Amino acid sequence: MQGFPTELPLNGIGDAAAFALFSTAIQSRSARLGDVHALAHMDPPPLDIAARLVGLNAEFNQNMLHREVSPFATEVEARVIDWLAPLFGMRCGHFCSGSTLANLTAIWRAREAGAQCVIASVDAHISVAKAAHILGMPFRAVAVNVHGRLNRTQLGDVKDAVVVLTAGTTGRGVIDGLEPVACRWLHVDAAWAGPLRLTRFSARLDGIEQADSVAISAHKWLYQPKDSAIILFKSPDAQDAISFGGAYLATPNVGVQGSRSAAAVPLMATFVALGKSGLAALIERNMAHAEALAALIAADPRFELKQPPETAVLNWRLVNGATDAVLAKLAGTTSRTQIDGALWARQVAANPNADITRIWAQIASAS
Numbered sequence: 001m002q003g004f005p006t007e008l009p010l011n012g013i014g015d016a017a018a019f020a021l022f023s024t025a026i027q028s029r030s031a032r033l034g035d036v037h038a039l040a041h042m043d044p045p046p047l048d049i050a051a052r053l054v055g056l057n058a059e060f061n062q063n064m065l066h067r068e069v070s071p072f073a074t075e076v077e078a079r080v081i082d083w084l085a086p087l088f089g090m091r092c093g094h095f096c097s098g099s100t101l102a103n104l105t106a107i108w109r110a111r112e113a114g115a116q117c118v119i120a121s122v123d124a125h126i127s128v129a130k131a132a133h134i135l136g137m138p139f140r141a142v143a144v145n146v147h148g149r150l151n152r153t154q155l156g157d158v159k160d161a162v163v164v165l166t167a168g169t170t171g172r173g174v175i176d177g178l179e180p181v182a183c184r185w186l187h188v189d190a191a192w193a194g195p196l197r198l199t200r201f202s203a204r205l206d207g208i209e210q211a212d213s214v215a216i217s218a219h220k221w222l223y224q225p226k227d228s229a230i231i232l233f234k235s236p237d238a239q240d241a242i243s244f245g246g247a248y249l250a251t252p253n254v255g256v257q258g259s260r261s262a263a264a265v266p267l268m269a270t271f272v273a274l275g276k277s278g279l280a281a282l283i284e285r286n287m288a289h290a291e292a293l294a295a296l297i298a299a300d301p302r303f304e305l306k307q308p309p310e311t312a313v314l315n316w317r318l319v320n321g322a323t324d325a326v327l328a329k330l331a332g333t334t335s336r337t338q339i340d341g342a343l344w345a346r347q348v349a350a351n352p353n354a355d356i357t358r359i360w361a362q363i364a365s366a367s
């Protein structure tokens with residue numbers, strides 16, 4: 001933070017100087033997610049059309065809480081929900097700032113429907129246990145099978161539960177079996193892999209249409225800047241139970257957030273600019289990247305590949321036990337996770353500009 005004030009400044013340096021100071025720091029001290037070597041996290045380089053419209057929305061300080069402030073964005077959000085919900089067998093929903101909130105919203109709605117506890121696999125995202133905690137509901141984590149999917153034989157009594165299945169687990173990118181569960185409410189956390197529904201891999205998410213609600217992070221595999229996610233519901237009136245009117249509001253406030261940005265605008269613009277086919281091509285390129293890297297890893301006897309990538313996430317480790325030391329050299333290219341208490345490298349192919357030959361060369365030479 002050299003060059004930045006350590007105390008709250010009494011007098012300012014002016015817009016131009018402040019912009020120069022901060023923009024230089026942002027550009028020099030942020031990871032380049034679109035770099036040919038970047039393949040580490042569920043954070044894509046956002047598409048230019050989307051990033052530019054986030055900036056324009058900010059200039060107008062759009063607020064989805066007040067229709068009269070954001071008439072265009074309000075119509076856009078309704079249209080984007082109308083476009084996307086049917087892909088998941090859903091009928092209504094709204095945007096929110098991330099799938100942490102989308103999961104909280106779904107579990108809150110499930111509680112309003114009578115669910116008394118939350119059940120998910122041990123590999124479900126922490127936001128699920130966190131939501132249960134916030135809502136005062138007991139949380140039960142079910143073991144996963146050898147493939148990393150929730151082990152259905154251990155589900156037990158679910159009739160009063162909200163069961164959360166994950167489509168694309170955070171650590172391994174695994175899709176839980178999406179067959180129906182006889183529970184009070186079935187939620188699918190498709191934060192990561194939901195966008196596969198736009199692609200030729202759509203069938204991997206078959207069964208999702210049986211859910212009562214679905215969460216998707218648009219700031220992950222729809223290449224949007226943060227904060228952009230969607231919570232979708234099957235029942236057309238599902239949002240009534242999570243909407244609150246107020247004397248100062250023209251229309252009831254739906255969901256957890258009050259004021260929120262017009263994140264649907266950059267997403268709709270992305271679809272208009274690229275088409276569904278253009279977005280699908282980007283996601284399919286990421287799938288091909290993950291498969292290519294998995295093949296290289298599997299062919300090298302120094303490495304162990306955990307499983308073939310199902311949703312462009314893969315895990316590997318070194319058979320000589322040096323994974324930790326190698327990961328320290330690969331920060332930025334590779335991330336880490338624990339599987340069954342052991343350390344594994346984690347690659348997430350969210351970057352369409354990645355160059356797998358160069359990434360593999362870097363991994364191989366660090367090993």
Ligand SMILES: Cc1ncc(COP(=O)(O)O)c(C=O)c1O
Pocket residue numbers: 042097098099100101103124125127166168169170189191192217229
């Ligand atoms: C499966 C899954 N669910 C939920 C989340 C939380 O999403 P967000 O970071 O958008 O709040 C994540 C984040 O990585 C995730 O991987």
